[in-house]
Amino acid sequence: MQFRDLKKQYEVLRPQMDAAMIEVAASSAYIGGPQVKTLEKRLAEYVGVKHCITCGNGTDALQLSLMAWGVGPGDAVFVPDFTFFASGEVVSVLGATPVFYDVCADTFNADPISLEKAIIAVRKEGKLNPKAVIDVDLFGLPADHENIAAVAEFYGLFFLEDAAQGFGGTLHGKRNGAFGDAAATSFFPAKPVGCYGDGGAVFTNSDDTAALIRSLCVHGKGSSKYDNVRLGMNSRLDTIQAAILHVKLDAFEKYELADVNKAAAMYNEALAGLDVILPTVPEGWGSSWAQYTLRLSDEARRDAVQASLSEQGVPSMVYYPKPMHTQLAFEGNRQYVPCPVTEELCRTVLSLPMHPYLDAETVSAVAEALKKALNG
Numbered sequence: 001m002q003f004r005d006l007k008k009q010y011e012v013l014r015p016q017m018d019a020a021m022i023e024v025a026a027s028s029a030y031i032g033g034p035q036v037k038t039l040e041k042r043l044a045e046y047v048g049v050k051h052c053i054t055c056g057n058g059t060d061a062l063q064l065s066l067m068a069w070g071v072g073p074g075d076a077v078f079v080p081d082f083t084f085f086a087s088g089e090v091v092s093v094l095g096a097t098p099v100f101y102d103v104c105a106d107t108f109n110a111d112p113i114s115l116e117k118a119i120i121a122v123r124k125e126g127k128l129n130p131k132a133v134i135d136v137d138l139f140g141l142p143a144d145h146e147n148i149a150a151v152a153e154f155y156g157l158f159f160l161e162d163a164a165q166g167f168g169g170t171l172h173g174k175r176n177g178a179f180g181d182a183a184a185t186s187f188f189p190a191k192p193v194g195c196y197g198d199g200g201a202v203f204t205n206s207d208d209t210a211a212l213i214r215s216l217c218v219h220g221k222g223s224s225k226y227d228n229v230r231l232g233m234n235s236r237l238d239t240i241q242a243a244i245l246h247v248k249l250d251a252f253e254k255y256e257l258a259d260v261n262k263a264a265a266m267y268n269e270a271l272a273g274l275d276v277i278l279p280t281v282p283e284g285w286g287s288s289w290a291q292y293t294l295r296l297s298d299e300a301r302r303d304a305v306q307a308s309l310s311e312q313g314v315p316s317m318v319y320y321p322k323p324m325h326t327q328l329a330f331e332g333n334r335q336y337v338p339c340p341v342t343e344e345l346c347r348t349v350l351s352l353p354m355h356p357y358l359d360a361e362t363v364s365a366v367a368e369a370l371k372k373a374l375n376g
C-alpha cells in the first residue's frame with residue numbers, strides 16, 4: 001500500500017504526460033519555455049489573483065516573498081509552531097527572528113488569539129521590529145485567514161500565506177493562495193498538485209511585490225539578466241515541470257480534488273465510532289487533503305498504533321513530531337509564546353495514506369487495520 005500513490009497517478013495520466021514531457025525535450029527550451037508562462041497565467045486565474053511567479057520550490061517561494069518585503073536582521077516574523085520546518089527556516093535564513101505562536105487543536109491551523117499574544121509580547125519587549133505574519137494551510141485546510149489577516153492588518157504587518165500544502169483548498173469561496181499580501185505554494189511531488197521534482201510559486205495581487213520577486217528569482221536582474229540591481233537568487237521552474245503541471249492541473253480540476261474529498265468522506269464513514277479524533281472541516285471551509293490526520297489519546301497509544309499499522313502493511317506518518325520552537329536549528333535566534341496545543345498535537349497525531357486514487361477497498365483495509373491496532 002502506498003502512502004501517496006504517485007505511480008498510479010502516472011499510469012492514469014501516462015499518454016498526456018509522456019507527450020508533454022517529450023514535447024519539451026524536443027523543443028530544447030528547457031528554461032523559460034512557453035509552458036512556464038501559460039502555467040503562470042493558468043495558476044493565477046485558478047487561484048484568483050493578479051500575479052503568479054513560478055520558482056524553484058515552495059521554500060524559495062516563501063523566502064522570495066519575505067525578501068521582497070525587505071525582511072532581515074532585527075525583524076520579527078510570526079510563524080505557527082505546528083508546521084513543516086521550512087515555514088520558519090526562511091525567516092532565520094534571512095537573519096530575522098521567527099516568533100512561534102500556537103495553533104487550534106481542531107483544525108491544526110494558526111490560532112489568531114495566540115498570534116496576537118505573540119505580537120503584543122514582542123512589542124512590549126521592544127527589541128525586535130514586528131514585520132510579518134505567516135500562517136499555513138496545514139494538511140490542505142485553509143488557515144483562519146480572515147482573522148489572521150485582521151490581526152496582521154491591525155498591527156501593520158505583512159501577511160504571508162504558506163499554501164505549500166493548501167493548493168485547491170477554499171475558504172468562503174476564495175481559494176488558498178489568494179490570501180495574504182503574498183502566498184507561497186509548493187509543487188513537491190507529494191503535495192496536492194505536484195510535479196516530477198521540485199517546483200513552487202508565489203501568488204500576489206501587488207504589482208510591486210510581483211515585480212520585485214521577478215527580479216529576485218533571476219539574480220536580482222534590472223533591465224536584463226546582466227544588469228543586476230539587487231542581490232537575489234536563482235530560482236526557476238523548469239519548462240519540463242511546467243509541462244507536467246499543466247497535465248496534473250487538468251486532472252486536479254477535472255476529478256482529483258473531488259476524488260480526494262470522496263476519499264476523506266469514505267474514511268470519515270469507515271472510522272466513525274473508533275477511539276480516535278477524526279479531522280474536521282469547518283462549515284464554509286474546503287480542504288484539498290494534503291493529509292488525512294487523526295488524533296489519538298496519548299503518545300504511547302499513537303506510537304503503538306503506528307507500529308501495529310506498520311506490521312499490518314499500512315504506512316502512516318507523524319506530521320509533525322516536534323514543535324518548531326524546540327528545533328535545534330532555531331536555538332539562539334527565536335522566540336515563542338506558550339504552545340500547549342502544538343505540544344499535544346506532536347504527541348498524538350497520525351496521518352493515514354491519502355490521495356485521489358484511494359479506492360473503497362483500500363479505505364476498508366486501512367479501517368480494519370486501525371481497528372485491530374486500537375484493540376491490540
Ligand SMILES: *Cc1c(COP(=O)(O)O)cnc(C)c1O
Pocket residue numbers: 057058059060083084086087136162164165185186187188198199200
Ligand atoms: C512542503 C512545504 C514547504 C516547502 O516546500 P518545498 O517545495 O519542499 O520547498 C513549506 N511549507 C510547508 C508547510 C510545506 O509543507
